[in-house]
Amino acid sequence: MQKRAFLKAITLGGLVLPQIGKSMTKIIPSQPKVSPTLLAADESYWEKIRAMYRLKPDYINLENGYYNILPEATLNHYLNLIKEVNYHGAFYMRTRQFNERAEQNNLIANFVGCDPTEIVLTRNTTESLDLIISGYPWAVGDEAIFAEQDYGAMIDMFKQVAKRHGISNKILSLPNHPKSDDEIVALYQNAITPKTKLIMICHMVNITGQILPVKKICDMAHQYGVEVMVDGAHAIAHIQFNLKELNCDYYGASLHKWLAMPLGVGMLYIKKEHQSKIWPLLGENDTVKGIARLNHFGTNPVHTYLALQYAIQFHQNIGAANKEERLRYLQNYWTNKIVDIPNIILNTPREANRSCAIANVGIKGLKPSEMASTLLKTYQIYTVAIDGAGVHGCRITPNVFTTTKELDQFVKALKEMAS
Numbered sequence: 001m002q003k004r005a006f007l008k009a010i011t012l013g014g015l016v017l018p019q020i021g022k023s024m025t026k027i028i029p030s031q032p033k034v035s036p037t038l039l040a041a042d043e044s045y046w047e048k049i050r051a052m053y054r055l056k057p058d059y060i061n062l063e064n065g066y067y068n069i070l071p072e073a074t075l076n077h078y079l080n081l082i083k084e085v086n087y088h089g090a091f092y093m094r095t096r097q098f099n100e101r102a103e104q105n106n107l108i109a110n111f112v113g114c115d116p117t118e119i120v121l122t123r124n125t126t127e128s129l130d131l132i133i134s135g136y137p138w139a140v141g142d143e144a145i146f147a148e149q150d151y152g153a154m155i156d157m158f159k160q161v162a163k164r165h166g167i168s169n170k171i172l173s174l175p176n177h178p179k180s181d182d183e184i185v186a187l188y189q190n191a192i193t194p195k196t197k198l199i200m201i202c203h204m205v206n207i208t209g210q211i212l213p214v215k216k217i218c219d220m221a222h223q224y225g226v227e228v229m230v231d232g233a234h235a236i237a238h239i240q241f242n243l244k245e246l247n248c249d250y251y252g253a254s255l256h257k258w259l260a261m262p263l264g265v266g267m268l269y270i271k272k273e274h275q276s277k278i279w280p281l282l283g284e285n286d287t288v289k290g291i292a293r294l295n296h297f298g299t300n301p302v303h304t305y306l307a308l309q310y311a312i313q314f315h316q317n318i319g320a321a322n323k324e325e326r327l328r329y330l331q332n333y334w335t336n337k338i339v340d341i342p343n344i345i346l347n348t349p350r351e352a353n354r355s356c357a358i359a360n361v362g363i364k365g366l367k368p369s370e371m372a373s374t375l376l377k378t379y380q381i382y383t384v385a386i387d388g389a390g391v392h393g394c395r396i397t398p399n400v401f402t403t404t405k406e407l408d409q410f411v412k413a414l415k416e417m418a419s
């Protein structure tokens with residue numbers, strides 16, 4: 001974020017937002033002047049980051065894919081925002097909230113790399129993408145394409161529009177270990193017909209952590225006049241990319257995942273030329289133009305959106321490249337130790353460009369639900385069981401506060417369970 005934009009954000013509208021810019025910088029330990037690759041293995045640096053969180057001692061949390069808890073610094077700023085908005089009351093809601101929300105919109109646009117007129121803050125990925133699927137100007141006979149590994153809430157909405165508007169859904173299956181980008185692109189390409197209107201793809205598949213070649217799929221689909229909607233729930237503030245360069249038509253994400261925003265904040269990007277054709281989810285106010293006409297949801301917890309400036313600052317103070325490298329390092333740390341062990345099945349591609357923090361592992365002959373339950377009850381390790389769409393195992397998601405010692409305990413548990 002540009003300094004000018006940030007300063008403007010904290011003073012805008014006269015709301016006395018806590019002036020925490022400097023203090024946030026101070027409390028984040030300064031990074032040793034080394035490359036992200038070297039920093040990734042520097043346990044003493046990451047121990048200091050860990051100290052910025054209040055962590056439960058009861059179990060090792062390897063289920064950070066659901067959402068990222070807030071570091072104490074962001075949490076305290078967020079609590080102050082709640083107090084401030086409560087103090088200013090209706091006066092704030094009728095006057096200043098609009099400008100200040102617009103400023104947060106500018107911040108997220110700047111963060112992901114798109115124009116502020118092409119993005120809005122929503123509650124989550126589900127709201128963002130279901131709005132596109134339900135509001136798309138479908139005609140009877142149109143076709144949509146997605147994968148069985150995509151997220152259930154979006155698949156449910158595609159099923160609903162199939163019933164409601166007479167479209168048909170083509171559901172393909174992604175390999176857990178693709179040989180190349182071309183293999184993935186061809187899967188989608190082969191499913192396209194003259195009736196295809198929209199393809200949904202995950203940027204990062206939630207059950208395996210597999211990263212898809214989004215730009216290549218978008219470029220291919222556009223050659224057929226087909227639009228692409230990207231589910232980026234797990235990608236924002238996890239892996240580095242520029243949204244515009246992906247060349248997608250729609251992009252939805254949850255900011256309470258890897259950006260560590262308070263629960264209930266997401267984003268929706270819509271390429272300018274598509275905005276006017278999408279039907280809003282709720283009644284339209286004719287006086288509102290552009291993407292904002294799709295973002296009319298009544299009274300909202302504005303203090304939650306205002307926390308964006310602090311979440312972005314926390315992320316940037318660690319450094320996007322440092323965070324991505326550390327997360328990939330942690331995943332490789334444990335996967336390297338188990339990949340060749342009999343009875344252990346890794347469901348995530350090994351190449352650096354195809355995965356980051358998230359990986360999925362199964363044990364031959366053990367139900368994922370039993371595996372997750374044993375990990376928690378016997379080894380005090382919290383994960384989530386995945387059992388479907390060709391993926392059978394536990395999803396393992398470390399965070400910036402995860403230590404290699406914790407992963408050693410997980411590896412030990414896996415080896416014992418597999419033998």
Ligand SMILES: Cc1ncc(COP(=O)(O)O)c(C=O)c1O
Pocket residue numbers: 065066124125126127150151153202204205206231233234254
């Ligand atoms: C790939 C993917 N898409 C969408 C979602 C839904 O996110 P939310 O519940 O924040 O709307 C998730 C949640 O985990 C997800 O993993």
